Amino acid sequence: MPSPLRRVATPARLLVVEQFIRFGVVGLAGLVGDTAVVYGLRGPLGLYGAGLVSYFVVASGNWALNRMWTFRGHGSGPAHRQWIKFLAANMVGFVLNRGTYALLVTFMPAAAAQPVIATSAGAIAGMFVNFSLSRRMVFR
Template sequence: MTDLASLLPGRFGHLVRQLGAFGGVGVIGLLVDMAVVWLCLRGAGLNPYAARAVSFLVAATTTWVLNRAFTFRGARPEAAHRQWAKFLAANAVGGAVNYGVYAALVSGVGFFAAVPEAAVAVGSLAGLGFNFTASRTLVFRGA
């Protein structure tokens, strides 16, 4: 079976494959994030804010490892600790983009005020776009 990316020309097909892999890794990161929050709340008795801080670090580290190994495996070599720190910073900024888009839509657009779940989806897409671009150009250069 032929995938869509193989039908696209050269670099564009490569970009589509990377974006798909990045999105798949993101889904795994989301599942890890949710599981760690649950464990921190139920198992360790942490408050929701501390649980979220722990889950972000675990999920971001998981996605960094998977993106390094699969999505951007052709990137120029870089010290792991430096690349990990850049990935965490990029994802933190991407999280702020996600929340900013969500907040702007909910506060400024009637439809999204009535259906904030839709604003979550738009914010997530904005965050995904930012994180993919930052990861590709700043963290995993040359992939």
Template sequence: MRALAGQFLRFGVVGTIAFVIDAGVLWLAMGAGVDPYLARVISFVPAFAANFLLNRAWTFAQKREQRPHGQAARYLAVQLAGMAMNYAVFAAIVTFAGEGRVVALAAVVAGSIAAMGFNFLGARHLVFRPLA
């Protein structure tokens, strides 16, 4: 149980780093006049990359495959499902609360929290599963 708690804590640290990247890109894109819904899609890409690389190197390092392509593909599938949940929460908040950058940042927080458990379980059991 202690190992699981440590792994979840590392996952949270990595998620926080990815969140900062996600929110920063969103903030910059919206500041440049990009629609918040499109800006959110754009901000997913660098956040996903950082999230995968850091989780692979640190959170789930003992379960790393030699060739990362399979893990990256599985991670993308899990993250896209998680992103769908995240984006649904984000879009609902922005739709009902307004399209300002502060509202959008709050919506990113809410969406990230909503998808965190799903993303952790998917990463742990589908992506970085024990090596055979």
């Protein structure tokens, strides 16, 4: 590695990049699950109810995957407390994610017809905040 790059690419920074990539992969799996749950529940619960239920189901799955893979060896304590901390820490991301989702399904007919548009935009809106808070508050 060239010397200038070696100064910038410290082991600590490379770890953050690796964690972010893994977090993104988990998030992509979560997006697939989120979209599937929304499509499956939009009939009986409507788009808003399906989006709310889906968020908590998928956030729980993402916590488990992040615990086992992204941040393996980081964080301590009982799993149920870490899960609650994860959900609490990601409430800002929740507001960005589901706020984007709700705005799109309300005001964009294409997103209401194809909720994958809204779930994708919501996932992107909350991703950076969720990563930062997960890394600093949940899996440290």
